[in-house]
Amino acid sequence: MREVAVVAFTQSEHSGEDQGVLETEILAPVIGEIKERTGLTRFGFTCSGSCDYLQGAPFAFVSALDTVGAWPPISESHVEMDGAWALYEAWVKLLIGEVDTALVYGFGKSTQNDIRAIFTQQHDPYYLAPLGVDHVSLAAMQARAYMEKSGAKDEDMRAIAARSRAAGRGNPFALDLPDPADDAGFDIAPLRPHDIAPLTDGAAAIVLAAGDTARELCERPAWITGIDHRVEPHSPGARDLTRSESTRIAGEKAGAAGVEVAELHAQFSHEELILREALGLGDDAAVNPSGGALAANPLMASGLIRIGEAAARIHDGTASRTLGHASSGPCLQQNLVCVMSGEK
Amino acid sequence: MPSDVNHVVEFPGGYTRSVGPVIGRFLSELRDGRMVGVRTSGGRVLVPPTEYDPDTGDDVTGEFVEVGPVGTVTTWSWVAHPAKEHPFDRPFAWVLVRPDGADTALVHALDAGVFDAGAEAPKFLKTGMRVRPKWRAERTGTIGDIECFLPEVTMINPQAKLEFRLSGGRALHRYLEGIAQGRILGSRCPVCEAVIVPMKETCPRDGVPTTEEVELPDVGTLTTYAVNNIPDPRAPEVPFVSGYVLLDGAGVPLLTLIAGVPADQVRMGMRVKAAWKPREEWSPSVGNIKWFEPVDEPDVPFDEIKDYL
Numbered sequence: 050m051r052e053v054a055v056v057a058f059t060q061s062e063h064s065g066e067d068q069g070v071l072e073t074e075i076l077a078p079v080i081g082e083i084k085e086r087t088g089l090t091r092f093g094f095t096c097s098g099s100c101d102y103l104q105g106a107p108f109a110f111v112s113a114l115d116t117v118g119a120w121p122p123i124s125e126s127h128v129e130m131d132g133a134w135a136l137y138e139a140w141v142k143l144l145i146g147e148v149d150t151a152l153v154y155g156f157g158k159s160t161q162n163d164i165r166a167i168f169t170q171q172h173d174p175y176y177l178a179p180l181g182v183d184h185v186s187l188a189a190m191q192a193r194a195y196m197e198k199s200g201a202k203d204e205d206m207r208a209i210a211a212r213s214r215a216a217g218r219g220n221p222f223a224l225d226l227p228d229p230a231d232d233a234g235f236d237i238a239p240l241r242p243h244d245i246a247p248l249t250d251g252a253a254a255i256v257l258a259a260g261d262t263a264r265e266l267c268e269r270p271a272w273i274t275g276i277d278h279r280v281e282p283h284s285p286g287a288r289d290l291t292r293s294e295s296t297r298i299a300g301e302k303a304g305a306a307g308v309e310v311a312e313l314h315a316q317f318s319h320e321e322l323i324l325r326e327a328l329g330l331g332d333d334a335a336v337n338p339s340g341g342a343l344a345a346n347p348l349m350a351s352g353l354i355r356i357g358e359a360a361a362r363i364h365d366g367t368a369s370r371t372l373g374h375a376s377s378g379p380c381l382q383q384n385l386v387c388v389m390s391g392e393k
Numbered sequence: 394m395p396s397d398v399n400h401v402v403e404f405p406g407g408y409t410r411s412v413g414p415v416i417g418r419f420l421s422e423l424r425d426g427r428m429v430g431v432r433t434s435g436g437r438v439l440v441p442p443t444e445y446d447p448d449t450g451d452d453v454t455g456e457f458v459e460v461g462p463v464g465t466v467t468t469w470s471w472v473a474h475p476a477k478e479h480p481f482d483r484p485f486a487w488v489l490v491r492p493d494g495a496d497t498a499l500v501h502a503l504d505a506g507v508f509d510a511g512a513e514a515p516k517f518l519k520t521g522m523r524v525r526p527k528w529r530a531e532r533t534g535t536i537g538d539i540e541c542f543l544p545e546v547t548m549i550n551p552q553a554k555l556e557f558r559l560s561g562g563r564a565l566h567r568y569l570e571g572i573a574q575g576r577i578l579g580s581r582c583p584v585c586e587a588v589i590v591p592m593k594e595t596c597p598r599d600g601v602p603t604t605e606e607v608e609l610p611d612v613g614t615l616t617t618y619a620v621n622n623i624p625d626p627r628a629p630e631v632p633f634v635s636g637y638v639l640l641d642g643a644g645v646p647l648l649t650l651i652a653g654v655p656a657d658q659v660r661m662g663m664r665v666k667a668a669w670k671p672r673e674e675w676s677p678s679v680g681n682i683k684w685f686e687p688v689d690e691p692d693v694p695f696d697e698i699k700d701y702l
Contacts, residue, residue, distance in 0.1 A: 105402040166478050174408075175416050176441045179536050181478035182500055186487045189470030190500075194489075197468070197520055237487075238471035238514055282447035286489050286498030287439065290468065 053143045054263040054270030055389060056256050058357030058364075059083040063251035063345040065224045067160040072104065076156045076252040077116040083152070083254045087266050090118070092256070093148025095125045096139045098132030098155040099349045102167045113156065124148070131155055132253065132353030133314075133375030133385050139257050140276055149262040156252035157348035164248065164348070172379060173283055184379050185245060185317075189237040191290040191380040192319040196239065198291040199322070203239070206318035210243035210343055217344020224249065224345045243343075244318040251347025253354045271360035271371070271389040275303030278375075278385035285380045296327035296374070296384040303372075303386040310335045310362045310371040312355035316342045320381055324374060328386070338362070352376065356387050363391040415444045418457055424534040428526065430495045432456040440495035441536075447497075461492030463525045463545060469503065471514035480541065484508040486518055490542055501526075502541045517544070564594045569677035571608070575669065579643055581605040587644025591679075611667035611682070613640035613647075614693045616701045620656045632656045638665055638685050639701045646701050653686030662698060664690040 059082045061075050068075075084090055095117055101109040110127050119125065128134045132155020139151035165183035172178045195201065210229045217223035229243035236242050256266070263270040279295035281288050288294075305311075305328045313328075313336060315321035321336065330336060337343075339358040342351050352375025359373035369391040377383040412420060415431055419442050422429045431442035431453045438458050439447070446453055469488040475481050480502045489498040503524060505515050523545040532538035561569065564580065568591040571578035579588040580603035582596035588607045589596060596603055618636030621628070627650070628635075634656050637646035651659055653668065665685035675681045 105400055163476075165476060169478055174410055175412060175420075176536050177500060180500060180502065181476070181480055182487055182502075183476065183478065186470050186472060187500070190468045190487055190489055193470060193520065194468035234511075235471070235473060235513070238473065240470075282443075284441070284443070284447070284497065284500075286441075286467075286491070286500060287443075287447045290489075 054272045055360035056258045056267035060253040061251045080116045092152040094151040096135040098135040143259045151257040154254040155350035155353040158250040159248040187379045188317045189240045194290040209318040213343035217340025223340040246316040246342040246346035249347045253350040271363035274390045275388040277302035280383040293327040299386040300328040303388045308372040309368040312359040313374045314352045314376045420534040423538040424532045428461045429457045437496040460494040464490040464492035504541045573677040577609045579607045609640045613638045615663040616698045650684035652684040662692040
């Protein structure tokens with residue numbers, strides 16, 4: 050099997066407010082930077098993750114190709130979800146041996162729309178969307194189910210938010226969010242505002258390369274030693290919301306045991322607790338040193354950023370085995386786990 | 394969300410979807426006011442039904458099973474500030490409800506009652522609570538045919554009211570005549586010689602007719618008292634103090650309100666005096682005395698009141 054590695058990762062300085070720029074204008078410098086960093090202007094394969102609903106325009110993702118330069122015609126694909134799944138598609142393409150390099154990117158603006166209303170429309174059209182139930186309301190039900198079963202308390206949730214926000218303040222790309230307020234009320238109970246990932250505009254890009262190409266492009270490639278994604282039934286009522294079986298299986302298949310750093314795409318405080326359990330992460334694993342999604346959550350890029358941040362720990366030599374996780378769908382419906390290593 | 398909307402995406406008139414035989418059956422039954430699930434080959438009942446068994450991916454059987462309508466809440470969230478897409482414009486709960494007879498749960502809204510915007514969830518909302526659907530009168534075959542779920546009835550609050558024409562009897566009539574003139578009247582027992590107030594025709598201790606009318610002063614000693622924290626129509630502000638006052642010369646204490654002193658400074662043995670309404674408001678009613686309030690005299694030692702508790 051071919052060896053495939055993350056050789057470069059770039060991201061925008063994410064914003065919690067509309068900066069008056071288009072998605073492509075957020076994305077262009079990120080793509081420009083990764084081309085410069087790798088010295089590559091053409092890639093064997095290009096794959097992106099985005100969601101047209103965020104812009105309210107059909108085929109909105111196509112205009113993002115302007116930032117890549119699609120002439121002469123390039124080999125390209127797109128997933129209507131987080132860029133982490135675009136990375137998975139690119140990884141498969143590299144494994145097959147058709148190409149040696151792949152550019153993967155994801156982008157999204159959350160400040161120009163009503164995210165909750167959009168996610169409501171992305172639920173099934175028979176049973177959930179007509180009710181008007183949004184993803185935060187469903188996440189709050191999952192939080193209560195988990196808290197009642199595990200005994201986790203409000204303080205445990207707050208501690209996760211506080212740690213994530215503090216780490217985010219130390220991360221130049223994440224938002225600058227204050228410590229959770231002592232008198233923070235509820236958003237949709239039992240979730241408080243700090244338990245919910247902030248609205249964020251941003252983009253990220255990763256270059257994957259195979260074998261010797263990877264070694265040429267990067268001093269210390271983050272070799273993908275395992276990657277897997279699993280999906281559960283869409284209906285939250287058909288699942289045990291107190292655990293994430295899809296994450297557990299993906300983690301097992303990807304070889305999550307014993308990682309030093311885990312970047313988890315927990316978009317709500319309680320999700321980190323559920324994901325930690327599912328992945329069997331002990332206290333010795335550093336979770337979300339970047340601040341995670343609770344410190345910056347550019348939709349459709351946030352999962353890809355988790356993989357990029359985990360790879361960056363290997364690139365800079367501070368860790369030798371790391372994990373990036375991405376999630377999609379209501380109440381952690383679908384989960385992807387990517388395990389990387391500095392040694393092959 | 395920016396406040397100035399300048400772009401809208403919608404399907405005017407809605408987006409037409411075919412629902413197929415499984416979802417279609419569920420929605421048709423909803424229109425008839427029934428909830429059904431579908432059985433999997435493994436025997437589980439899925440509500441709401443899907444065409445496939447989520448555990449195995451196999452086709453479900455063609456067997457539909459009526460479930461509920463009562464169900465159990467498996468988890469819930471509380472919306473204090475509803476969004477415009479939500480089914481209520483006032484606070485409500487989202488619930489996952491497992492209808493009786495089903496193995497999976499349904500997402501829906503629960504009407505927990507009328508609350509002001511921003512209210513916290515009421516205490517009675519709990520995982521495990523029993524709920525049943527509130528059906529819409531006009532049903533069309535959508536998940537919204539269930540308007541919402543409502544808690545099972547666990548309590549009622551029937552109103553009761555009876556009307557009477559009472560007379561107080563001779564002794565009370567005489568007592569109220571006295572009160573109307575600002576006098577407190579008692580009656581003496583010829584056997585035990587105690588003065589009973591309010592006056593009675595019979596001594597409750599000796600069972601003999603009282604013989605002598607005695608006027609008592611409106612000054613006495615508080616023997617015992619209670620601090621009340623539940624409002625009463627006669628004392629709407631809490632805490633209020635009710636107590637027994639042994640009028641000077643009386644043989645039984647009188648139940649009355651105590652005021653003019655903070656509740657935590659009331660003492661057994663405290664000397665008190667009646668606070669009368671203004672004379673022009675007097676009527677033949679015990680209400681002529683608003684309450685008793687402290688007078689500046691030394692407390693009476695416990696030994697002197699211990700027999701009047």
